[in-house]
Amino acid sequence: MKTPVMEMKSVSKHFAMTAALSKVSLALYPGEVHALVGENGAGKSTLIKIMTGIHRATEGEILLDGDPVTIQNTQQAQALGVAAIYQEPMVFPDLDVAENIFISHRDLGPFVKWRDMYDNARDIIRTLGVTLDVDIPASGLTLAEQQTVEIARAISLKVRVLIMDEPTASLSAHEVTQLMNVVRTLREQGVAILYISHRLEEVFEIADRVTVLRDGQHISTNPIADVTSDGLIRDMVGREIDDFFGKRTKRTRQDVLLSVRGLTKENVFTDINFDIHRGEVLCFAGLIGARRTDVGLALFGIEPADRGEVSFEGQPVEITTPEQAIALGIAYSSEDRRKLGLAMSMSITANASLPTLRKYLSGLGLIHRSDESAMAESYRQKLNIRTPSIHTTVGTLSGGNQQKVMLSKWLNVKPKLLIFDEPTRGIDVGAKAEVHQIVNELAAEGVAVIVISSDLPEVLAMADRILVMREGQQMGIFDAEDATQENIMSLATGQTTLAAAG
Amino acid sequence: MNLVRAAAAKLRSWEGFLLLILIITVIGNAIQSPVFLTVGNQINLFQLSIEKIIVALMMTLIIINAEIDLSVASMMGLSACAFGWLFLHGIPVPLAMIAAILVGTLGGAFNAFWITRVGIPSLVVTLAMLIGFRGLARVLVEDRGITGFPEWFDAMGQQPIIGPFPLALLIFFALLILLIVVLHFSAFGRYVYVIGNNAQMARYSGVDILRVKSILFIASGTVAALAGLLFAARVGAVRGDVALGFELDIITIVLLGGVSIFGGSGSIFGVLLSILIVLNLRNGMALANITGHLQTGVIGSLLILSVLIPNIRQRIRDALERYQAAR
Numbered sequence: 001m002k003t004p005v006m007e008m009k010s011v012s013k014h015f016a017m018t019a020a021l022s023k024v025s026l027a028l029y030p031g032e033v034h035a036l037v038g039e040n041g042a043g044k045s046t047l048i049k050i051m052t053g054i055h056r057a058t059e060g061e062i063l064l065d066g067d068p069v070t071i072q073n074t075q076q077a078q079a080l081g082v083a084a085i086y087q088e089p090m091v092f093p094d095l096d097v098a099e100n101i102f103i104s105h106r107d108l109g110p111f112v113k114w115r116d117m118y119d120n121a122r123d124i125i126r127t128l129g130v131t132l133d134v135d136i137p138a139s140g141l142t143l144a145e146q147q148t149v150e151i152a153r154a155i156s157l158k159v160r161v162l163i164m165d166e167p168t169a170s171l172s173a174h175e176v177t178q179l180m181n182v183v184r185t186l187r188e189q190g191v192a193i194l195y196i197s198h199r200l201e202e203v204f205e206i207a208d209r210v211t212v213l214r215d216g217q218h219i220s221t222n223p224i225a226d227v228t229s230d231g232l233i234r235d236m237v238g239r240e241i242d243d244f245f246g247k248r249t250k251r252t253r254q255d256v257l258l259s260v261r262g263l264t265k266e267n268v269f270t271d272i273n274f275d276i277h278r279g280e281v282l283c284f285a286g287l288i289g290a291r292r293t294d295v296g297l298a299l300f301g302i303e304p305a306d307r308g309e310v311s312f313e314g315q316p317v318e319i320t321t322p323e324q325a326i327a328l329g330i331a332y333s334s335e336d337r338r339k340l341g342l343a344m345s346m347s348i349t350a351n352a353s354l355p356t357l358r359k360y361l362s363g364l365g366l367i368h369r370s371d372e373s374a375m376a377e378s379y380r381q382k383l384n385i386r387t388p389s390i391h392t393t394v395g396t397l398s399g400g401n402q403q404k405v406m407l408s409k410w411l412n413v414k415p416k417l418l419i420f421d422e423p424t425r426g427i428d429v430g431a432k433a434e435v436h437q438i439v440n441e442l443a444a445e446g447v448a449v450i451v452i453s454s455d456l457p458e459v460l461a462m463a464d465r466i467l468v469m470r471e472g473q474q475m476g477i478f479d480a481e482d483a484t485q486e487n488i489m490s491l492a493t494g495q496t497t498l499a500a501a502g
Numbered sequence: 503m504n505l506v507r508a509a510a511a512k513l514r515s516w517e518g519f520l521l522l523i524l525i526i527t528v529i530g531n532a533i534q535s536p537v538f539l540t541v542g543n544q545i546n547l548f549q550l551s552i553e554k555i556i557v558a559l560m561m562t563l564i565i566i567n568a569e570i571d572l573s574v575a576s577m578m579g580l581s582a583c584a585f586g587w588l589f590l591h592g593i594p595v596p597l598a599m600i601a602a603i604l605v606g607t608l609g610g611a612f613n614a615f616w617i618t619r620v621g622i623p624s625l626v627v628t629l630a631m632l633i634g635f636r637g638l639a640r641v642l643v644e645d646r647g648i649t650g651f652p653e654w655f656d657a658m659g660q661q662p663i664i665g666p667f668p669l670a671l672l673i674f675f676a677l678l679i680l681l682i683v684v685l686h687f688s689a690f691g692r693y694v695y696v697i698g699n700n701a702q703m704a705r706y707s708g709v710d711i712l713r714v715k716s717i718l719f720i721a722s723g724t725v726a727a728l729a730g731l732l733f734a735a736r737v738g739a740v741r742g743d744v745a746l747g748f749e750l751d752i753i754t755i756v757l758l759g760g761v762s763i764f765g766g767s768g769s770i771f772g773v774l775l776s777i778l779i780v781l782n783l784r785n786g787m788a789l790a791n792i793t794g795h796l797q798t799g800v801i802g803s804l805l806i807l808s809v810l811i812p813n814i815r816q817r818i819r820d821a822l823e824r825y826q827a828a829r
Contacts, residue, residue: 302705302706321708321710322705322706322707322708323708323710325708326708332706334706339700339702339703340702340703340706341703341706342700342703343696343699343700343703343704343766344699344700345699345766345767346695346696346699350692350695350696354692354696354704354707354709355707355708355709357689357692357693358689361689364688365688365689365690366683366687366688366689367687367688367689367692409707
């Protein structure tokens with residue numbers, strides 16, 4: 001057996017009182033893709049941060065080629081040949097591809113040798129087996145191309161250990177294939193790759209070995225051939241999930257809550273028509289750019305539609321502000337938690353009470369802190385938000401727990417209609433199952449839920465009915481029992497009309 | 503033990519640091535001059551900058567909201583000049599005072615209109631109004647100095663009215679208490695922080711951010727106009743250059759108080775400490791016969807230090823952590 005390029009030996013990291021990582025060992029071999037999986041909060045990010053010099057381990061050692069090293073900072077990690085790329089690529093939009101590739105170099109002398117730089121950039125791009133002009137500005141690149149640039153940057157720095165953190169989370173299926181090819185090329189060149197992903201199918205496609213972390217502990221490391229997806233999930237969540245998506249039971253249809261006719265916003269979406277009943281889960285399916293979120297935003301009053309009729313509980317309504325939507329009993333939980341969902345530097349309590357702050361006021365407009373905290377505490381218990389205290393800053397929570405804070409915030413509105421945009425994006429399997437469970441319970445209580453999701457298995461598991469959109473057009477509505485991944489995709493990609501797909 | 507640790511954590515915060523500086527300043531001053539701790543001197547120390555610190559309180563909310571109001575000093579000038587002009591034209595003094603404050607409310611509403619309805623950044627709008635309000639003030643009084651206000655008006659600026667406290671100081675304390683309650687205990691204050699943190703998110707949560715911002719700018723204009731009047735009363739005269747350049751001192755005090763220029767964090771307590779430090783330092787230096795220019799230099803260095811110290815502190819903390827990790 002070869003010696004590992006990089007080896008972590010029972011590494012621990014403590015933040016104040018909590019242990020984010022305890023005695024985790026991991027060996028990365030040249031020419032091997034090593035997948036790292038685990039729920040959010042399992043310690044993956046902490047491990048990466050230790051490897052790249054952002055954090056320092058509290059105990060344990062790091063070996064490089066068998067020699068112990070201490071990685072003090074990111075520059076040193078870079079010098080040792082350890083690099084990481086993330087879900088959101090870091091490129092400078094106004095610089096061109098070659099400039100972006102060589103941005104981190106400090107060893108090329110005081111003057112830029114332009115010709116050499118472009119030649120070298122071309123060489124690197126070629127070795128990755130992709131075609132990409134090195135003299136176009138980075139602002140025009142797709143996400144996948146931006147990631148290629150980041151990988152090329154790492155290669156230009158003679159990378160030996162490449163950490164890829166959720167690289168495919170925002171990529172389309174085609175782009176994922178491209179990225180996988182790049183990863184294979186790198187593997188052939190002898191780079192050790194640590195690949196982190198929530199998508200198990202990718203792990204099975206690309207990885208040679210797989211390590212599972214849970215609650216900061218090392219659970220298992222196995223060759224990929226020796227594991228099954230059920231086994232991995234069991235290791236990740238530490239319990240059996242008999243049904244991954246918690247299949248829902250067919251319910252009798254109640255009365256119509258919201259009815260939408262001919263809803264149109266110029267150049268965004270056209271002629272959207274649907275009814276949603278109390279206690280029903282209606283999923284909006286479609287590809288990125290199908291404008292599903294825009295319909296949600298129109299119904300919530302953020303970006304009102306230009307034309308069309310909306311009636312709510314039988315009354316025609318015109319919703320032009322979120323305040324109005326909330327007053328009617330419509331809640332919208334955004335897909336972008338960081339920008340549009342939560343105040344990251346504020347407490348769980350302050351976030352949870354924001355849309356409903358008026359409920360917690362005395363006559364003088366002062367906040368009843370105890371009532372407010374009691375509300376947050378009740379949601380912490382009900383939704384199983386894993387945190388020592390409701391006064392914790394939201395930014396320090398894992399994705400799944402942040403999503404639950406979002407849910408607390410909107411459930412406390414006591415909505416009649418919940419528009420839930422990408423309910424499980426970027427959260428781990430355990431939290432995913434919990435979120436699905438919550439949506440099922442809401443529906444059982446008579447809440448109508450519009451789920452906007454790009455995750456087809458999720459759509460099929462949750463929905464009573466499915467509305468498929470493509471480029472701002474409504475392509476059709478299925479009953480869940482008639483829907484399959486294939487007929488949804490053929491509508492979403494515009495290969496068929498509903499009549500042919502049905 | 504936990505209590506001690508919590509107290510220590512509090513002291514390590516920015517407010518704790520300010521408190522330390524304040525204590526050092528006060529002790530230094532007290533040793534240096536026997537009159538420093540007298541009531542008369544303590545009141546005097548507030549009186550000399552009272553208008554600035556009143557406006558700084560309101561500015562705290564604006565900066566926490568991730569906005570800025572550069573037009574406050576010009577508004578102080580405009581309100582004082584409007585008062586002087588009306589007085590010259592024979593309007594009864596009480597009426598002229600009310601009108602001058604209304605000018606501030608209207609000016610604030612004018613700022614709010616461009617910022618919230620048209621969507622121009624407050625930095626740009628209030629920079630324009632810094633010039634606009636000042637220009638208007640100079641047009642009103644030209645290069646005259648208006649004096650000869652009734653005795654009771656001038657007295658308002660200097661005479662103690664309750665105990666040893668003059669009116670302006672009482673207004674400062676009233677505003678201080680009001681804003682502590684508003685910012686730290688009311689829904690409005692929560693909205694101020696949330697919007698400063700993430701305005702888009704606040705909108706998506708049904709917070710009427712335009713309303714909150716409008717109220718803040720209208721209040722800022724009104725408070726600035728009131729401060730302008732207090733200045734006129736204290737000095738007993740009005741000229742076109744009343745409060746010229748005060749906006750920088752005001753913003754400096756707020757930032758030294760630990761309010762983030764990017765919004766979303768800071769507290770009135772921090773700003774109060776910062777006010778006390780600046781006032782005590784100036785007073786101490788005045789008692790020690792240090793010239794005004796040098797005083798400004800010292801305050802300036804303090805600001806630079808306030809930017810550097812958190813940085814240095816972080817480095818020391820990192821070094822300690824590394825040392826502990828190495829053991």
